[in-house]
Amino acid sequence: MQDRPRCKTGIEVLDSELNGGIPTGSTVLVCGGSGVGKTTLSMQFITNGTKFDEKGVFFTASETVNKLKKHQGGYDFFNEKLLKAGKMSIIDLWSISDRLGLSEEVYTADEANILFEVIRDITKELDAKRLIVDSITSLCYRLQTQEMIRDFIFKLGSSLTAMRCTTFLTSEVPPQVFRYSQYNIEEFIADGIIYLGDIERKGDLIRTLQIIKMRGIPHGRTKFVLNMSKANGIELSPMLKSNI
Numbered sequence: 001m002q003d004r005p006r007c008k009t010g011i012e013v014l015d016s017e018l019n020g021g022i023p024t025g026s027t028v029l030v031c032g033g034s035g036v037g038k039t040t041l042s043m044q045f046i047t048n049g050t051k052f053d054e055k056g057v058f059f060t061a062s063e064t065v066n067k068l069k070k071h072q073g074g075y076d077f078f079n080e081k082l083l084k085a086g087k088m089s090i091i092d093l094w095s096i097s098d099r100l101g102l103s104e105e106v107y108t109a110d111e112a113n114i115l116f117e118v119i120r121d122i123t124k125e126l127d128a129k130r131l132i133v134d135s136i137t138s139l140c141y142r143l144q145t146q147e148m149i150r151d152f153i154f155k156l157g158s159s160l161t162a163m164r165c166t167t168f169l170t171s172e173v174p175p176q177v178f179r180y181s182q183y184n185i186e187e188f189i190a191d192g193i194i195y196l197g198d199i200e201r202k203g204d205l206i207r208t209l210q211i212i213k214m215r216g217i218p219h220g221r222t223k224f225v226l227n228m229s230k231a232n233g234i235e236l237s238p239m240l241k242s243n244i
């Protein structure tokens with residue numbers, strides 16, 4: 001059987017744990033509590049894509065575009081020139097929603113469908129091969145029912161797979177609770193789950209990363225210590241080998 005085409009994250013340890021990368025076109029839930037690195041991992045993923053001539057689009061639904069640029073500007077990997085050159089785009093999801101005249105509270109099924117079509121069409125128009133929704137949790141809040149959440153993520157995932165666009169949906173979970181999502185449905189529709197956690201050691205909070213599932217490929221399930229640095233962004237080292 002031929003091995004599936006892969007989308008390299010460009011983070012060496014993660015690609016090696018994935019035996020080459022994420023299967024192209026997958027929808028991956030990047031979940032974890034507050035401040036564990038969901039946004040940074042996602043931004044580094046689409047920025048790295050530009051090295052492979054893959055365009056990216058980042059839909060932000062938790063920070064404003066300006067705040068996001070300011071925060072990510074603290075890392076060497078983030079380069080505003082990539083935005084100006086049209087190699088990647090950052091789009092405020094709520095501004096789009098407002099411009100379309102959609103509800104500010106809970107969407108109707110028709111409104112959810114309009115937003116889905118706009119995300120799909122923008123992705124197509126930009127010819128993006130990497131897409132982020134940060135966070136899917138705040139979008140789910142407007143979808144409310146399990147049926148609408150399932151329908152939205154399923155439709156989005158299927159159309160992006162057809163466009164060979166690999167997607168990260170960030171998922172916010174309450175602190176110190178081992179859960180993958182707020183609505184307990186997102187993880188079943190996603191093809192992959194990358195879990196970012198916190199563990200307390202000697203009075204310090206250590207960030208961790210673990211691949212929970214990635215449909216269609218064998219992968220490691222090692223828990224890594226996750227560090228963030230200006231020079232490298234996300235840095236991963238096996239927990240057993242590190243000195244904690």
Ligand SMILES: Nc1ncnc2c1ncn2[C@@H]1O[C@H](COP(=O)(O)OP(=O)(O)OP(=O)(O)O)[C@@H](O)[C@H]1O
Nearest residue numbers: 033034035036037038039040041074075228229230
């Ligand atoms: N240059 C840097 N070097 C190391 N750590 C940094 C740097 N810049 C920011 N950080 C850390 O990144 C953390 C936030 O990361 P990030 O925004 O990716 O997390 P998140 O999981 O998306 O958080 P949220 O739940 O708020 O969305 C902050 O706690 C901050 O200390």
Ligand SMILES: [Mg+2]
Nearest residue numbers: 038039062134
């Ligand atoms: Mg974030």
